[in-house]
Amino acid sequence: MTQAATRLDVIPQSGHAGAEIRGVDLTRELAEDEIGTIRDALLKWKVVFFRDQFLDHDQHLRFSSYFGKPTPAHPLFDSIPDPDYPTIYPIFRDRFKARIANSSGYDKVRWHADVTAAVNPPFASILRAETLPPYGGDTQWSNAVAAYNGLSAPVQRLADELRAVHRFTPGDGAKPTEDYLRRVERRPLVSEHPVVRVHPETGEKALYVNPGFTQYISGVSPHESRRLLGLFFEELGRPEYTVRFKWEPGSIAFWDNRSAVHLAPSDLVTEHDRRLYRITLEGDVPVGPDGRESVALEGEPFEAV
Template sequence: MVMLDVVADKLHFEPMTVRLGAVVSGVDLRETLDQDVINQLSDALVKYKVLFFRGQDITREQHLAFGRRFGELEIHPLTQHKEGFKTQDIAPEIMVVESTAKTPITADEWHSDVTWRKEPSLGSILRCIVSPKVGGDTLWADMEAAYDGLDQQTKEEIEGLTAMHDWKPFRQAMYAQPGTETLVKELKAKYPPSEHPIVRTHPVSGRKSIYVNNPFTTNIKGKSREESMELLTKLYRTASTPDYQVRFRWEPHSIAFWDNRSTQHYAVGDFFPEHRLLERVTVSGDRPF
């Protein structure tokens, strides 16, 4: 069967809020996509920050192929050691996120992915295979809008500051599993804490955003713990502002593609003990500046 290229003039983006999120139509991700389509999707990702697709019954191979059109795919070095997360032996770039009655998991804290890496992810493409009957939504927050909403005094205070990021939550989960001490020691040596600017500049748009998050940011360099926590807590809270958010209801064959450089996300844990199964591929990113 010969697959025809999808042409760019069929694409349509329906905004979900005035700040972020758009539903994409006019594209079939099972097909070979014309480079112009990829370019339009890349531009839309920067503009809308999260792109949503419905009715995309794709295979793992098609999921991988779509992700690779936006860059090299990364292999998450830690989640395969955490209960509820696993990678496929045949495709380690695929991270399976599964919650069941016996192993309920979710990421119910506002965060940006792997900020503890020197070069955090550009973005992730998450597709739903099994959705709960009710609940289990994911929210995204526009951290560029969050920065714009800061008072001028705070903007001046954080300009030029850097913060340290660490993967402590994953270590805690790994320590709970017997026999992981040696592995944790090796991973600590391989992935030491990373230092990133508190105000990140988007490499494409040039817009500024708040680039700290509660799970992974540990302290502000050059400030006492008390000073760090006071300022960081203030910045963490900005993601919780409803005006900066978009909420997505999962259903089978739906997909979300988010820009990890300008957003944070929160997976709501209101569906236990129902089954939820998603698979994710992640596009490698660059060093924040």
């Protein structure tokens, strides 16, 4: 990496989540202080955005490597990536339709953090846009630290003691293909995580459940689990904790998977193409307020290649 740096501008996009970073060219090598500024902004705002950054795969990988080690593109769908770039996951509109096999699957997109069914979910994801429809397809993020802080003190104390099981599933109401189901059955991925995760860098507490992967809370009745998760999910989705990002060609979103959840677009019903590429970075095992780590119930850790 280089030593001479330009001044970066960090521009907040909402009250609790999201900042746009300007004044940097991600196609070149970055200086140490530029990397530090980006990381500090990520920790504060949970997701950072860049515009007009037309990276190729190699430049995407180099930028990602400043912050961590890339994982395989996906824990289940290893046949999807380009063999020359096994850590880059292509997100195409037609590929999503083929995986879910029914347009009703779009209606079941939910808030989630990436791959929390693994015992060590990715610490971050870096998504770049190449081809986009002229309208629709926005992505939203929510600050899970703000969501925890929004709970009353008695509910926080209860949440601090709870653990929940996360599983990789197609999602309620979706109609997956037979190939999708075979892959899920062949590589089950199930873990028990603390409901509240202590961020390993900032020490902040974040709600660490999400509708996309969390199945139930351990040690309570199904009725209690549904009610508690409903409360936590509602808090995560409160509009004041969120930011909405309108993609353009050359846009990049970089989010902290430990303290943010995101909502993929569900309005991709036009005939326009949409093509993005994602790299996820290896994460550590979550730890709760009581010091207990997450536990793998089925499947292997999601480790860097």
